[in-house]
Amino acid sequence: MSVVQIVAIIFLGTIVTILVFVAVKNIASPKKIDGIQRLLKQGKTQAAIKAAKGLVQKNPKDYFAHYYLGRAYLADGKNELALMELKYVDQNGIFDGKQLPEAQFRKSLAGLYSKFGQQEEALKQYLLLTKLEPNVAENFFQVAQIYDAKNSHKEAIGFYDKVLKLDKRNVKAHAAMGLLLYRAKQVNEAKREIDTAIKLSPETYSTYYFLGKILKDSKDLPGAIKAFEKGQRDAEYRQKSLIEMGSCYMMGNSVENAMNCYERAISASKDSSTPETVYARYFLAACLEKTRQIEKAIAQWEAISAVQKNFRDVPQKLAEYKDLQANDSLKEYLTSAESDFVEICKKTCTKAMGCQPQQVDMKKWGCQIIATDVGNADWHNVRKQSLLLCFFREPHPIGDNVVIRTLDELKTKKCTKAYILASSSFSPTAKKEAEGRPVELVGKEALEALLDKAS
Numbered sequence: 001m002s003v004v005q006i007v008a009i010i011f012l013g014t015i016v017t018i019l020v021f022v023a024v025k026n027i028a029s030p031k032k033i034d035g036i037q038r039l040l041k042q043g044k045t046q047a048a049i050k051a052a053k054g055l056v057q058k059n060p061k062d063y064f065a066h067y068y069l070g071r072a073y074l075a076d077g078k079n080e081l082a083l084m085e086l087k088y089v090d091q092n093g094i095f096d097g098k099q100l101p102e103a104q105f106r107k108s109l110a111g112l113y114s115k116f117g118q119q120e121e122a123l124k125q126y127l128l129l130t131k132l133e134p135n136v137a138e139n140f141f142q143v144a145q146i147y148d149a150k151n152s153h154k155e156a157i158g159f160y161d162k163v164l165k166l167d168k169r170n171v172k173a174h175a176a177m178g179l180l181l182y183r184a185k186q187v188n189e190a191k192r193e194i195d196t197a198i199k200l201s202p203e204t205y206s207t208y209y210f211l212g213k214i215l216k217d218s219k220d221l222p223g224a225i226k227a228f229e230k231g232q233r234d235a236e237y238r239q240k241s242l243i244e245m246g247s248c249y250m251m252g253n254s255v256e257n258a259m260n261c262y263e264r265a266i267s268a269s270k271d272s273s274t275p276e277t278v279y280a281r282y283f284l285a286a287c288l289e290k291t292r293q294i295e296k297a298i299a300q301w302e303a304i305s306a307v308q309k310n311f312r313d314v315p316q317k318l319a320e321y322k323d324l325q326a327n328d329s330l331k332e333y334l335t336s337a338e339s340d341f342v343e344i345c346k347k348t349c350t351k352a353m354g355c356q357p358q359q360v361d362m363k364k365w366g367c368q369i370i371a372t373d374v375g376n377a378d379w380h381n382v383r384k385q386s387l388l389l390c391f392f393r394e395p396h397p398i399g400d401n402v403v404i405r406t407l408d409e410l411k412t413k414k415c416t417k418a419y420i421l422a423s424s425s426f427s428p429t430a431k432k433e434a435e436g437r438p439v440e441l442v443g444k445e446a447l448e449a450l451l452d453k454a455s
Contacts, residue, residue, distance in 0.1 A: 033099065036068045040075060048072040063093040067100060074108060079273070083112040103132050110142070117275050117308065119146050137166040141173055153180050171197045175210035182214045190214065205234040209241050221248045239268045239276040246283055259287045273307040282312060289395050294321060294335045320395070320424070329451035330444075334393055334423055342367055344451070345391045352453040353419075355387060367391040370413055388418040398422045398441075400429040406439055421447050 032055060039048035049072040055065035070085030086109045095102035110125035123146045129139040144159035157180050163173040178193030194214070197207040212227030225248050231241035246261035262284035269277045285300035298321055301314045309315065321334075333344055342360060345367040349355045355371035369389040388410050392398060398420060410418045420426075420434075421442040434441050442450070 033064055033068060036072070040068070040071060043075075045072055045076040049076060061092070063089050064099060067093065067105070071108070074112075079112055079115055079271075083109075083116065086112065103129060106132070114146075115271070115274060117278075119149065122146060135166060137163045137170055137173075140166065141170070144173070144176065148176065148180065153184065156180055157184075169200055171201045171204040172206055174200070175207040179210045179213050182217065205230050205232070206237045209234065209237040209244070212241065212244055216244060216248055216251075221252050224248050239265045239274075239280065242268065243276060243280050243283065246280075250283075250287070255287050255291060259284060259291075262287065272303065278304055278308055278311060282314070285317070289317075292335050292337075292393070294331070297321075317395075327448055327452075329455045330423065330448050332455075333447075333451055338362055341393070344454075345369060345389075348391070348421075348450050348454040349389055350454075352450040353389070355389070358386070366393050368409075370415060385416040386414065388413055388415040390418065390420045392420065392422040392424070394422070394424060397425045397427045398430050399427045400433040403430050403433040403437070403439060403441075407437060410438065421450070423447060 032051065036048050036051050036055075039045075039051065049069065052065055052069035052072050055062055056069055059065065066085045067089045070082045070089065073079070073082035073085060086105070089100075089105065090109060093100055093105075095105070106125045106129050110122045110129070113119070113122035113125065123143065126139055126142045126146065129136070130143060133139055140159050140162045144156045144163060147153075147156035147159060157177065160173050160177040160180070163170050164177070167173070174193045174197035178190045178197065180190075181187075181193060182190035194207065194211055197204070197210075201207070208227045209231035212224045212231055215221075215224035215227055225245055228241040228245040228248070231244075232238045234241075242261045242265035246258040246265065249255070249258035249261060262280045265280035266277055266284065271277065281300045281304050285297040285304075288294070288297035288300065298318065301317050304311050304314050305318060333341070336344060342362060346357050346360060346369065349357050349369050349371050353371075355369075355373050357369050357371045359370040361368045367390075369391070371387050371389055373385050373387055388406065390402075390406055392402075402420065406418050406420055416438065418439040419442055420439060423444055425443055426434075426441050431441065
């Protein structure tokens with residue numbers, strides 16, 4: 001046998017070996033996928049994750065393996081990891097309708113986007129679903145809900161209308177349409193939709209959530225609260241109803257009741273990353289801040305930051321109160337009860353500012369003291385003159401309206417000079433208003449120094 005023949009035989013043998021390997025691999029892979037499917041059906045999520053991870057490690061471009069790894073993560077409650085896997089499939093997968101059913105996939109992906117507050121991405125998925133399943137009313141309903149949340153009311157009404165064309169007895173669509181029509185000042189049409197929803201199903205408690213929204217918008221707070229109480233009976237709208245009830249109580253200055261509603265709303269969900277849970281924590285933190293329970297408010301802001309770092313003004317709030325742990329004097333100033341707070345202000349007045357309090361009044365924004373200056377070089381040696389000291393512990397920057405009001409009070413009380421002491425900051429307009437006037441703005445850092453000196 002010649003050398004050429006030997007080389008040809010070796011070459012052919014190599015090709016056959018490669019083809020056999022590929023064939024075996026292609027046969028084995030679907031079998032492994034079937035195995036993962038069985039594990040998922042049996043509820044063995046950890047085993048399914050391990051098997052799917054193994055396939056991904058062998059072939060990182062195997063989008064079937066990524067898909068089933070995403071499904072396994074989803075079944076195990078690891079939503080963030082599930083989203084990463086399904087996003088890869090969305091970008092690289094080929095949907096065949098069997099092993100990779102597109103409609104089911106897009107519903108899962110849309111749900112995850114919604115869970116993480118990525119409404120634009122969720123909207124894209126639901127819009128695709130309206131094309132894939134043009135006769136499924138739920139897809140159009142989800143699109144309408146997202147447009148509704150974005151205040152794109154015209155688009156929302158259009159999609160709710162499509163829902164009702166597919167399903168005339170869709171109670172939720174009638175109720176949601178009613179709320180939008182009410183906001184568009186089409187009161188009669190709105191009432192007709194809500195009445196239709198209640199008539200179709202008086203025990204569909206989600207309808208009462210939308211009724212509550214209408215009553216709240218029309219300032220009928222007692223009626224709205226009663227409607228939201230019924231809305232809680234619907235599992236899907238329980239959190240939303242509790243949050244809206246809380247806002248009604250806040251509008252009525254019933255902070256304790258509002259806090260109770262927000263706490264119940266947080267407890268109603270096991271998933272801390274849902275938009276409803278995040279908003280419930282945010283509003284609860286606002287109540288806690290208002291009632292001087294700053295440490296508890298910080299705990300809520302930190303819980304929000306753990307799932308959404310840049311949610312609203314949470315980073316600013318955490319930065320604003322970061323000194324609390326390091327400065328006991330400021331912490332006491334911000335968190336103490338009214339009687340203790342007054343004593344702190346009086347002590348600051350006497351020990352740090354060299355003044356003798358003559359009249360002390362508690363205000364909703366803090367404490368106001370009219371004092372006589374007994375001579376302190378640090379405070380300009382204004383001897384035996386009446387001073388107006390305003391101690392603020394408001395969470396928001398002090399505006400020019402406060403400076404104007406204080407100057408008016410200065411004249412009324414016949415004081416020589418005013419000091420506005422704030423645990424927050426001053427707006428640019430407040431600083432400008434104070435220029436050249438007998439009022440001194442004492443910001444957070446200067447206040448901290450005074451409190452330390454007093455203590």
